[in-house]
Amino acid sequence: DVKVTQSSRYLVKRTGEKVFLECVQDMDHENMFWYRQDPGLGLRLIYFSYDVKMKEKGDIPEGYSVSREKKERFSLILESASTNQTSMYLCASSSGARASVHEQYFGPGTRLTVT
Amino acid sequence: DQQVKQNSPSLSVQEGRISILNCDYTNSMFDYFLWYKKYPAEGPTFLISISSIKDKNEDGRFTVFLNKSAKHLSLHIVPSQPGDSAVYFCAGFGSNYKLTFGKGTLLTVNP
Numbered sequence: 001d002v003k004v005t006q007s008s009r010y011l012v013k014r015t016g017e018k019v020f021l022e023c024v025q026d027m028d029h030e031n032m033f034w035y036r037q038d039p040g041l042g043l044r045l046i047y048f049s050y051d052v053k054m055k056e057k058g059d060i061p062e063g064y065s066v067s068r069e070k071k072e073r074f075s076l077i078l079e080s081a082s083t084n085q086t087s088m089y090l091c092a093s094s095s096g097a098r099a100s101v102h103e104q105y106f107g108p109g110t111r112l113t114v115t
Numbered sequence: 116d117q118q119v120k121q122n123s124p125s126l127s128v129q130e131g132r133i134s135i136l137n138c139d140y141t142n143s144m145f146d147y148f149l150w151y152k153k154y155p156a157e158g159p160t161f162l163i164s165i166s167s168i169k170d171k172n173e174d175g176r177f178t179v180f181l182n183k184s185a186k187h188l189s190l191h192i193v194p195s196q197p198g199d200s201a202v203y204f205c206a207g208f209g210s211n212y213k214l215t216f217g218k219g220t221l222l223t224v225n226p
Contacts, residue, residue: 004158042204042216043159043204048213050212090158090159094212102208103149104161104214105161106151106158106160111156
């Protein structure tokens with residue numbers, strides 16, 4: 001089974017703090033993704049990476065950056081947290097194989113509250 | 116521009132009956148469509164997918180139907196069980212590696 005783990009289930013940070021969210025997958029997947037989920041808005045893609053040191057902007061990248069130094073690890077960084085970044089953050093990964101690249105597997109999520 | 120739409124925010128069904136969750140899309144370039152199930156405070160769980168060249172895919176109690184001319188897909192759960200109560204997300208997958216999600220439908224299966 002694919003396992004995607006996220007460093008924290010719940011996190012409370014203050015406005016202006018730098019926040020790191022870590023994600024690790026154990027299936028040697030090439031692709032990794034960061035989403036946020038908000039009530040009534042579904043899941044929205046922040047950033048994704050299809051290879052080490054590669055990154056692509058998703059639909060809502062403003063206020064975020066990412067880092068992928070190793071294949072299994074993908075970090076989301078909030079440079080200066082703001083209250084509108086209070087959300088559920090979900091990491092996902094998928095294989096680079098053509099037949100299964102569309103199947104993304106998600107971690108348990110990090111509920112971030114910015115006060 | 117909402118490329119994937121789930122127009123019903125919620126659905127309530129009796130245990131043992133059929134649940135039908137619907138999804139419409141506007142992007143004709145999607146290669147696959149997927150359904151995910153999500154419990155509160157957990158990540159989404161992949162349920163079932165269908166290629167854009169197929170019209171039906173079945174896995175146990177779950178069947179997904181795709182009507183390309185209508186740009187519509189549906190997820191059928193038969194028989195529905197109380198443990199199926201969750202938010203269901205429909206998603207389209209294109210060649211840019213991205214999944215585009217709908218806003219979700221809350222399914223409640225009543226015992």
